[in-house]
Amino acid sequence: MSKEAPPPAARATIRDVAREAGVSVTTVSHALNGKGTASEETRRKVLAVAERLAYRAHPMARGLRRGRTGVLGLDMRPLDAIGSYIPEGVDYFVRFAGAAAVTALDHGLGLMLVPDLTRSDVSRAALGVDGYVIGDPTRDDPVLTRLLDASVPVVAVGRDPGRPDFTDWVGTDDARETERMLDLLRSRGARRVAFLAGTDDNAWNVDAELAYREWTARHAMPARILRVPEAAGEDGGRDAARRLLTGAGERPDAVHCQTGRHASGVLAEALRLGVAVPDDLLVTAGSDAQQTRIASPAITALDLAPEESGRAAVELLIARLNGEPADGPVVIPARLHVRASTGPA
Amino acid sequence: MSKEAPPPAARATIRDVAREAGVSVTTVSHALNGKGTASEETRRKVLAVAERLAYRAHPMARGLRRGRTGVLGLDMRPLDAIGSYIPEGVDYFVRFAGAAAVTALDHGLGLMLVPDLTRSDVSRAALGVDGYVIGDPTRDDPVLTRLLDASVPVVAVGRDPGRPDFTDWVGTDDARETERMLDLLRSRGARRVAFLAGTDDNAWNVDAELAYREWTARHAMPARILRVPEAAGEDGGRDAARRLLTGAGERPDAVHCQTGRHASGVLAEALRLGVAVPDDLLVTAGSDAQQTRIASPAITALDLAPEESGRAAVELLIARLNGEPADGPVVIPARLHVRASTGPA
DNA sequence: TACCACGCACAAAACGTTTTGGAAAATGGA
DNA sequence: TCCATTTTCCAAAACGTTTTGTGCGTGGTA
Incomplete structure (x- = not known):
């Protein structure tokens, strides 16, 4: 030297x-x-x-004194399930996380990736993080419970179906968006719409299913609901399609699937069975994904606007941290991408 | 109270x-x-x-005293390009980041998402991070330069083609893996293999292209190289396919594409032009992606093992932070997924 | 007995901030 | 000119650790 x-x-x-x-x-x-x-x-x-x-x-010195670390934690469930299966919504995750990270940094904060908190011990949970953004809580979500009990500021993406009082969440109005999609199907001639949901007990599935029930009742249509685990992916969609298209009872003329992977599987199996899409069957998805864009024909889908959710979630969390008054849930409008699977434009 | x-x-x-x-x-x-x-x-x-x-x-107190924050930064380029385009390799990113985050936490460290450092000011770069993992450096990568100049510990994913002395990287042996793929094509009867690379000047493109050149020379085959921007995605692949299949000169009987999206585009366009895959044309990809798995027929691809890279990158960085001696680049073997696009098993 | 070495434990300093509680200087009013 | 404010600044105390240097017994050796 x-x-x-x-x-x-x-x-x-x-x-x-x-x-x-x-x-x-x-x-x-x-x-x-x-x-x-x-x-x-x-x-x-x-x-x-x-x-x-x-x-x-110096961030440490400041953090020590202020009692804040300047880092936000992001806990999206799929993260540590990776490796065991290819999760639905990887591009949702990346777009969400990217927007969240950028927003955090714009506020001088960092965004830390945290694997599932239910699996790691509590102490870790406190690991130098001022607050959490957690994705898609299930009913009475244990992670949410733990964080709230420890009075750690937390914002969820989507509401907790079992916790109506908890309003610090950001997300789409799944009931309304589902109706919008169903209306589109109806306007394209569908009269027997089947609904393919996931099995996770989160608001996204719950609200969409409820909306579907009400919508079919309102239009005096038969309700046909199938539930397939999210992790089953395309194969799950294929199975469901087989049940719907070859089983007993009247064949549906449209299938709305919550996940893009299910929709992709349904589409593939329909084509294999000689059921033409969109001529004999309309297929739609409740969430946009690579699968829906790539499929042939491309699948009409709801784009849940992950970038905007990511930004909004971080901003809401920051407001919480600053002790600003609650401004309830932040509703992000979804975009409806109409594609070939629902017929010519 | x-x-x-x-x-x-x-x-x-x-x-x-x-x-x-x-x-x-x-x-x-x-x-x-x-x-x-x-x-x-x-x-x-x-x-x-x-x-x-x-x-x-208390992480802050400890960090203040030790001069370490206990947080690692992760800078994968696509992150803040999101929104402008859907990047190739989103699932690569998620799987990599997930494994990296888990590994970091196993060592008691956090993993922070950092948008492109070239765009944010330097001061931010120092934002309470002990070291960086940066993805796919381009030749004489400016981010790498900046971090090395500031003597910030950094590990790259893939080598910097312009910086042979920098050995703190983790990644696949792209030359060897490309050869492996080309050998597969040859064993399946291909005699005129075209090569479709990306335009980013990183080791992945550079090494694969060099390997292709040497391999074609060794086997006395004509070399046909096209370069298409990564961001062009499927459309880029379609264009390239049109040039290869309908242009002048002898038609290739196989195309190896670096990115999965390009391969997917090539496949789609070939089918549209009435060129049967795998009968008339074999298609392969240098990186696995949702596109390659979903495509019909599914596309044979190299799985670059993002989980293992993520883990290895974090572990190498930690070793650096602890002042442990250099153990050169860590080579991660890729997995070759042989699928229908290269013929029956 | 005197000295040294060693094992064990501790007090105090340091890390770089923010915040508290005043104190000095300036200002204004009478 | 003197007192009461107000303005402007500061020294010192925190925040919770880790690390440095030191002291105190105890047992062995000369």
């Missing part, structure tokens, strides 16, 4: 700034955080020096 | 443990970290008390 070279990453401390500006560290802190009462002149001087020295408060 | 209820989350501090165990904080710290000289008896007593109080060192 040559004595000539400046020590490489000698980070400037608040003391350096204070010395250089000829004021106390208190004043520097105040000037930088807009807290105390300092003359405009002093403030400007401090800002200038801080700028010149490229000073940034 | 009732005085009866215990303060909800009164985290136990090292002082509590010390008091309870009847020793000094120094001794507690030493016992817990296995540092100082303490009698076995004292150590056990401290451990027991710490366990009972569910004590965990």
Whole structure:
């Protein structure tokens, strides 16, 4: 190490700034955080020096003092299920996480990926995180329970069906969006619409199914509901299609599937069975995914706007952290991508 | 607030443990970290008390003292390109990030998502992160340069083609794996193999292309190379297929595409043009993706083992942070998924 | 007995902030 | 000129660790 070279990453401390500006560290802190009462002149001087020295408060020191880490945790369930199966909605996850991370950073915060909290011990859960964003809570979600019990700020993506009082969530209005999709099917001539839901007991499945029931009743249509595990993917969709199309009873002329993978499986199996899509059968999906875009014909689907959800979730969490008043659930409108699986435009 | 209820989350501090165990904080710290000289008896007593109080060192305090934050940064380029286009390899990303996050947590560290560092200012880059994992560096990668200049520990996924001295990377042996794939094509009868690369100047493209050139020369085959931007996706693949299949010159009997989306586009366009796959044309991909699995026929592809790369990258970075000696690049073997696009098994 | 080495435990300093509680200087009013 | 404010600044105390240096017994050796 040559004595000539400046020590490489000698980070400037608040003391350096204070010395250089000829004021106390208190004043520097105040000037930088807009807290105390300092003359405009002093403030400007401090800002200038801080700028010149490229000073940034050491995140640890600040965190220690403020009792905040400046990091948000993101717990989307699929994360540590990866490896065991290819999860539905990988592109949902990436788009959501990307937007969340960018939004957090825009607020000077980091976004930490946290594997399923139900599996890791509680202590870890507290691992230096100011608050959590958790994805798609199931009814009376255990992770949510744990975090709320520990009074850790938390925002969910989608409501917890068993916890009507918990309003810190962000998501789509699944009932309304489902109706929208069903209306589209009806306008395209469908009169016997089957519904293929997942088995996870979350609001997304629950609300869509309820909407479907009400919608079929309203239109005096038969209700035909199948439930297939999300993890069953395309194969699950294929099985369901076989049951729907070759089984007893009147054949549906449309199938609305919650997941894109199920829809993709239904489509493939229908084609294999010689049922033409969209001529003999309309197929739609409650969530957009690579599968729905790639399928041939491409599948009409609801785009759940993960980018906007990610941004909104982080912003809501930050509002919580700042003790701002509750502004209830944030509803993100979905986009309806009409594609070939529901007939010509 | 009732005085009866215990303060909800009164985290136990090292002082509590010390008091309870009847020793000094120094001794507690030493016992817990296995540092100082303490009698076995004292150590056990401290451990027991710490366990009972569910004590965990406050990450900020520890970080402040140790000069480490306990958080690793993950910078995969696609992240903040999201929104502008649906990136290739979203499932690669999720699987990689998931494995990386789990591995980090197993070591008591967090994994933070960081959008492209080239766009954010430097100061942010230092945002409380001990080291970085960056994905797929391009030649003389600017992010890598910046981090190395700031002597921030960093591990790359894939080597930097312009930086042979930098060996802290993890990834597949793209030359060898490409050869393996080409050999497969040859064994299935292909004699005029075209190669469709991406345009990013990273090792993955560079090494595969070089391997292709050498392989064709070795086997006295004509070399036909097309380059299509990664972001062009399926459409890019379609265009390329049109050029290859309808243009002048002898028609290739196989196409190897680096990205799954390109391969998917090539396949679709070939079928549209009446070129049967695998009968008249074999199609393969250099990276597995949803597209290759879903396509019909499914496309033979290299699975770049993102889970293992993610784990290895984090472990290498941790070794670096602990000042352990360099153990060069870590090569992860790819898996070759042979599917219908290269003929019957 | 005197000295040394060693095992064990501790007090205090340090890490870089923010915040508290004043104190000095400036201002205004009488 | 003097007192009461107000403005402007600061020293010192926290935050919860880890680390450094030191002291105190105890047993062995000269």
